[in-house]
Amino acid sequence: MNMQQAADRADGILDHLLAEIRPEVRWVHGPTTTGGCDVTRRRAVMTVVSAERRGNFLGLVERSWRASGYRFESVNNDPEAPAVFARTEDGFGVGLVVGGEGQVFFEVDSPCVEVSEVADPTSRATAALDAGAEGIPRPRVRSPFWSAGAP
Structure with missing residues (x-):
């Protein structure tokens, strides 16, 4: 597997996860980074996930x-900034981190693969950046369900 194939696999992991979240959330691509032999894809959720709904979101x-x-590797149960990290059967690291104002970030890190060029993701973000x-x-982005109770 080369870095582009790893990036495609990471995109597939993220696409699958975001498709399973119901009600749906809006998201944008985060930066893609490459290391000596690995690639990381990121997505940021633009839907407000209220503190009251955060447990539902993490459970889903x-x-x-x-x-x-x-395989789950680490869980941070901090009520303000929870995070969960796991690993796929083929060695990709997956993470969910809740940041400021409850914004959810997803990240997928590849294992070490053959070095190659990496193109931008092809999946279409469901939210727009200015x-x-x-x-x-x-x-x-407000959601009647995910944003319930948020100011």
Whole structure:
């Protein structure tokens, strides 16, 4: 497997997970990074996930990962900034981190693979970034379910 194939596999992992989240959330691509022999794909959820719904969200992701055969490696139960890290059967690291204002970030890291060029992701983000935006802004999409109880 080369880095592009690993990036495609990481995108597939993220696509599958985000398709399973119901009600759906809106998301954008985060930066792709490459190391000496690995690649990381990221996505940021732009839907506000309220503190009251965070447990539901984390539980849904955990069930999806368990059903996919992922092995859990680390869990941070901090109520403000929880995080979960797991590994796929083929060695990809997957992570969910809740950041500021409850914004959810997903990351998939490949194992060491053959070095190659890596193209941008081809899947279409379901939220838009403002033209000229530097970085990913805080979540701003409201959901009747996921944002319930959020200011």
